[in-house]
Amino acid sequence: MAAEARLSSTEYITHHLTHLTVGHGFWALHVDTISMSVLLGMITLGLIYSASRNATAGVPGKGQAFVEVVVEFIDTTVKEVFHLDRSFLAPLALTIFVWVFMMNAMDLLPLDLPGKIAGLFGLTHWRAVPTADANTTFAMSLSVLCVVLYYSFKAKGAGGYVHELFTAPFGSNPVLWIPNFVLNLVELLSKPVSLAMRLFGNMYAGELVFMLIALLGASFFTFTVGSTVGLFGQIAMGAAWAIFHILIITLQAYIFMVLTVVYSAMATEHH
Amino acid sequence: MENLALIAQVQGYTAIALGLIIGLGAIGACIGIGIMGSKFLESAARQPELIPTLQGRMFLLAGLIDAAFLIGVALAMFFAFANPLLARFG
Numbered sequence: 001m002a003a004e005a006r007l008s009s010t011e012y013i014t015h016h017l018t019h020l021t022v023g024h025g026f027w028a029l030h031v032d033t034i035s036m037s038v039l040l041g042m043i044t045l046g047l048i049y050s051a052s053r054n055a056t057a058g059v060p061g062k063g064q065a066f067v068e069v070v071v072e073f074i075d076t077t078v079k080e081v082f083h084l085d086r087s088f089l090a091p092l093a094l095t096i097f098v099w100v101f102m103m104n105a106m107d108l109l110p111l112d113l114p115g116k117i118a119g120l121f122g123l124t125h126w127r128a129v130p131t132a133d134a135n136t137t138f139a140m141s142l143s144v145l146c147v148v149l150y151y152s153f154k155a156k157g158a159g160g161y162v163h164e165l166f167t168a169p170f171g172s173n174p175v176l177w178i179p180n181f182v183l184n185l186v187e188l189l190s191k192p193v194s195l196a197m198r199l200f201g202n203m204y205a206g207e208l209v210f211m212l213i214a215l216l217g218a219s220f221f222t223f224t225v226g227s228t229v230g231l232f233g234q235i236a237m238g239a240a241w242a243i244f245h246i247l248i249i250t251l252q253a254y255i256f257m258v259l260t261v262v263y264s265a266m267a268t269e270h271h
Numbered sequence: 272m273e274n275l276a277l278i279a280q281v282q283g284y285t286a287i288a289l290g291l292i293i294g295l296g297a298i299g300a301c302i303g304i305g306i307m308g309s310k311f312l313e314s315a316a317r318q319p320e321l322i323p324t325l326q327g328r329m330f331l332l333a334g335l336i337d338a339a340f341l342i343g344v345a346l347a348m349f350f351a352f353a354n355p356l357l358a359r360f361g
Contacts, residue, residue: 201341
């Protein structure tokens, strides 16, 4: 990405934090985020689809065994939390987990590699981690909010749900309708915000730490003692942070998935 | 010259704020993880057959506890490299 001769460290980081944007104002689209997330979704779908096409009842191959493990793991997790018919929620949870995991995993690519490849096509900026963009995480969490609302209406009916919105925590006295409703609204809206900010904050911070580590070896070509130490520091710290980050990306994908299921399960409960 | 002094002042205050954000966040997250880890070990020693269930929950909560701290770190890093308060000076 840093094809321009010598950037200062602040310029390097600001450059890496800039999206490839098309359009202005409200319609400013982050092309890199959109294309990376769609591409990763297609790849994941393709892998799982091909594993399911080639599935055998006999001794499974490595790919089939892996997909089976993932599917079974998600299905048990959903089954523990959500007790109604899960023919819609379990596939949704699987999609969220696998997709978020794949998008997070782009953090483990060498920092400058996606930008360099994009640079071959004449693009100036390319951020490879879609979940380090608040637009992706908020889009996903608002979709989850729609699912939660769907389950609320389905379990309680329109009348029942509105009744619950106005009477739930404190009681059905007309004086308490407004406080009840405000409290329920805050509770409802805090779910997508916390979901999105959690994933975004984790991935953004992770990406920034990778950038800071990448700056360590940046002065290596001056061939001083300090720059050599910096280079080895970059390799060691980059490896350490990447290994720790494998835990974080899996954990965050898992948390996003579990909280989706938990919120849906809460929506189906009667008060 | 006066502008320079103002910029330096904003930068100084921002640096202090970054230290506070990261430091206090780290204290909170560490205490939280510590309490949770000790409780997990206690309950694992008491009822070893529950370890698989508890382990899943523990990792889930570890991620939740960590999240607020990491959001703070992300915010601090954002202020360190693209300080919106400094942008007003042009």
